[in-house]
Amino acid sequence: xxxxxxxxxxxxxxxxxxxMVPLFVIFVIVxxxxxxxxxxxxxxxxxxxxxxxxxxxGGYADFDVRALSxxxxxxxxxxxxxxxxLQSNVEKMDKSKQLRDQKISGSEFRQFLEExxxxxxxxxxxxxRLIRMPKAQLNDSFTVEDPLINFFAVEELRKYxxxxxxxxxxxxxxxxxxxxxxxxxxxxxxxxxDYMQYDIGxxxxxxxxxxxKLILGGCDPLPMRRCxxxxxxIYQSPFPINESLWKLPDDRNVRWSKYQCRSFSCLQKKRVQxxxxxxxxxxxxxxNTTSTRLRGEFSITDVLSVKPEGEIRIGIxxxxxxxxxxxxxxxxxxxxxxxxxxxxDAPFSExxxxxxxxxxxxxxxxxxxxxxxxxxxxxxxELLDGGWMDLKAMDFVLFDWDRVLRPGGLLxxxxxxxxxxxxxxFMYLFLQFSYRKHKWVLSPKSKDQIYLSALLEKTPRSL
Ligand SMILES: *[C@@H]1O[C@H](CO)[C@@H](O)[C@H](O)[C@H]1NC(C)=O
Ligand SMILES: *[C@@H]1O[C@H](CO)[C@@H](O)[C@H](O)[C@H]1NC(C)=O
Ligand SMILES: *[C@@H]1O[C@H](CO)[C@@H](O)[C@H](O)[C@H]1NC(C)=O
Ligand SMILES: *[C@@H]1O[C@H](CO)[C@@H](O)[C@H](O)[C@H]1NC(C)=O
Ligand SMILES: *[C@@H]1O[C@H](CO)[C@@H](O)[C@H](O)[C@H]1NC(C)=O
Numbered sequence: 001x002x003x004x005x006x007x008x009x010x011x012x013x014x015x016x017x018x019x020m021v022p023l024f025v026i027f028v029i030v031x032x033x034x035x036x037x038x039x040x041x042x043x044x045x046x047x048x049x050x051x052x053x054x055x056x057x058g059g060y061a062d063f064d065v066r067a068l069s070x071x072x073x074x075x076x077x078x079x080x081x082x083x084x085x086l087q088s089n090v091e092k093m094d095k096s097k098q099l100r101d102q103k104i105s106g107s108e109f110r111q112f113l114e115e116x117x118x119x120x121x122x123x124x125x126x127x128x129r130l131i132r133m134p135k136a137q138l139n140d141s142f143t144v145e146d147p148l149i150n151f152f153a154v155e156e157l158r159k160y161x162x163x164x165x166x167x168x169x170x171x172x173x174x175x176x177x178x179x180x181x182x183x184x185x186x187x188x189x190x191x192x193x194d195y196m197q198y199d200i201g202x203x204x205x206x207x208x209x210x211x212x213k214l215i216l217g218g219c220d221p222l223p224m225r226r227c228x229x230x231x232x233x234i235y236q237s238p239f240p241i242n243e244s245l246w247k248l249p250d251d252r253n254v255r256w257s258k259y260q261c262r263s264f265s266c267l268q269k270k271r272v273q274x275x276x277x278x279x280x281x282x283x284x285x286x287x288n289t290t291s292t293r294l295r296g297e298f299s300i301t302d303v304l305s306v307k308p309e310g311e312i313r314i315g316i317x318x319x320x321x322x323x324x325x326x327x328x329x330x331x332x333x334x335x336x337x338x339x340x341x342x343x344x345d346a347p348f349s350e351x352x353x354x355x356x357x358x359x360x361x362x363x364x365x366x367x368x369x370x371x372x373x374x375x376x377x378x379x380x381x382e383l384l385d386g387g388w389m390d391l392k393a394m395d396f397v398l399f400d401w402d403r404v405l406r407p408g409g410l411l412x413x414x415x416x417x418x419x420x421x422x423x424x425x426f427m428y429l430f431l432q433f434s435y436r437k438h439k440w441v442l443s444p445k446s447k448d449q450i451y452l453s454a455l456l457e458k459t460p461r462s463l
Contacts, residue, residue: 076125083121086113146178151186157196160223182365184218192219198227206230209258212342220365230255241356245328246276249354254347267346271321274346279325296415296441296453300329303412303455306438312410315377316340316360316370318401319414324352324359326379331357335377364389364397373406380413387418387426395429402433407460411435416452417445426452435459 090113093106146162163176185192195210204227211222236250248264256262267274283300304312317326317339327337338358341348352359362368364383378401384394405411418426423442435456443451 079121079125083118083125086118086121090114090118148181148186152189152193152196154193154196156198156200156226157193157223160196179224180221181223182218182220184220185214185222188214188217188219192223196223196225198225200226201228203228204230206255206257208343215363215365216342218365220363238354238356244354244356245331246280247355248274248276249351253354254350256347259346261346264351271346273321273323273325274351279323282325283329295443296451298412298414298439298453298455300333302439303410304333304335306455306457307408307410310334311408312376315375315379315410316368316404317379317381318383319380320344320382320385321346321348322352322381323348324355324357326381327352327357328355337377337379364393367400368404370404372403375404375406375409377410377412378405380411381415385417387422391425391429398429398433402458405458407458409458410438411454411456411458413452413454413456416454417449418452420448420450423450423452430454430456433458 090110093110093113096106148161149158152158152161160179161181163178165176166174169175181192191210191214195207195214198204204225208229214220214222232253232255234252236252238244238249238253239247248268251263251265254264261267261270264274268276272278283297285299312335314336315330315338317324317330317337319326319340320342321344322339322341324339324341327339330337336358338360339352340360340362341352342361342363343349349359349361360369380401384397389397401411413430416426430452433456435458437454437456439453439455441451441453443453445451
């Protein structure tokens with residue numbers, strides 16, 4: 001008697017365990033799923049009130065709201081089904097002869113199921129439902145937001161930084177993407193908001209200089225804008241290429257309002273880079289002279305001759321205050337050069353393009369928009385001069401150049417200068433890539449300063 005009693009209690013507890021294990025698993029799944037639902041509901045709400053707050057489909061990152069909601073419905077349904085099944089079992093037990101014939105009393109079992117199983121399940125379900133409900137307690141800190149969205153008040157800027165759903169899976173396979181701005185933009189919030197304050201489709205303010213200030217301050221990339229950029233009032237067709245390379249452009253093709261000079265003839269007097277007669281002498285003939293300035297000046301012919309003819313075809317000239325003369329000379333050698341330029345106190349970008357060359361409006365704050373191992377040549381002059389740049393920043397820049405330069409490509413450091421006592425540090429930076437040295441010339445600039453010119457070749461990397 002006792003034995004059979006004990007065995008039925010054992011059977012009962014096994015039965016309950018069999019019930020409880022899947023129940024517990026479901027409970028865990030439902031808890032997790034519901035907690036996510038709690039977030040996603042919040043997201044959906046937001047997307048109704050502000051469609052730019054989250055992606056149009058109500059998704060955030062890997063969040064698929066519809067699938068989630070279906071899973072929750074499914075899980076809830078399973079709990080309900082289970083509860084009903086248990087309940088019907090309890091009812092069956094009430095009636096079943098066989099069960100009553102067992103030594104454990106049916107009422108005992110019924111009570112057990114009702115109290116320990118059904119009640120528990122019911123409680124769990126109620127709790128889960130409660131978790132989904134309490135919208136009143138919701139607080140913005142739970143909202144998953146696009147980065148920076150609430151940092152900016154200007155609507156156009158908010159639209160720009162918010163995520164965008166792709167309408168079809170794009171090349172990248174990404175379903176949503178972001179327009180990017182440089183993180184330092186947050187430090188220049190006021191200026192950036194001014195910059196993004198415009199009526200969509202109307203003319204932009206004449207504020208390219210503000211944009212440049214932002215870029216130089218590290219707000220780079222700068223947001224795109226949906227306003228019409230101002231142009232010179234009367235734009236003249238550029239000169240044909242056989243003339244444009246060595247001729248100062250038409251004054252009417254530049255907006256002068258932000259410069260001290262208001263014409264190219266003014267610039268020609270004030271800035272040596274705009275004097276085409278002087279520019280024509282650069283990199284062409286290296287006169288043997290006592291002038292120390294010229295000692296480290298290599299000619300383009302000499303440089304190109306270190307490689308088989310025609311092997312250097314494309315390159316980038318990263319210089320400050322260049323009007324594109326290097327590119328022009330290289331063009332005559334059938335080498336295509338991209339010239340980086342910012343419009344620092346003079347319309348460098350326009351000048352380069354009006355000469356028929358390619359200007360690239362980038363600062364040293366960002367990675368070059370070029371893929372790895374693509375350039376045959378990197379030429380730099382005046383950019384790093386005087387060693388003004390922080391050494392770590394410069395190191396990042398040099399590594400980026402190394403990335404872009406193809407194996408066998410040339411790095412031409414053209415008349416870099418710095419303080420004599422700092423030369424070792426810079427030499428270390430330039431030499432750390434173990435490039436092959438074709439030319440390496442140190443020459444004094446003044447009592448305290450020194451020039452370094454170098455022609456280095458990136459060596460193959462077989463890894
Ligand atoms: C949200 O909660 C945080 C801390 O729990 C509180 O500091 C903040 O003021 C709340 N925000 C709103 C909008 O209630
Ligand atoms: C994009 O959405 C499709 C269809 O919903 C999905 O199959 C795919 O995994 C998603 N891709 C990413 C990167 O989220
Ligand atoms: C440039 O080319 C055009 C058309 O081939 C020609 O008419 C013109 O005279 C050339 N100009 C110069 C300076 O060679
Ligand atoms: C310049 O001087 C070097 C040696 O000092 C000489 O080899 C070279 O031929 C000279 N070049 C010219 C153009 O006179
Ligand atoms: C550049 O290319 C043109 C056309 O192919 C050719 O006539 C000219 O000789 C080339 N110039 C140089 C310097 O190789």
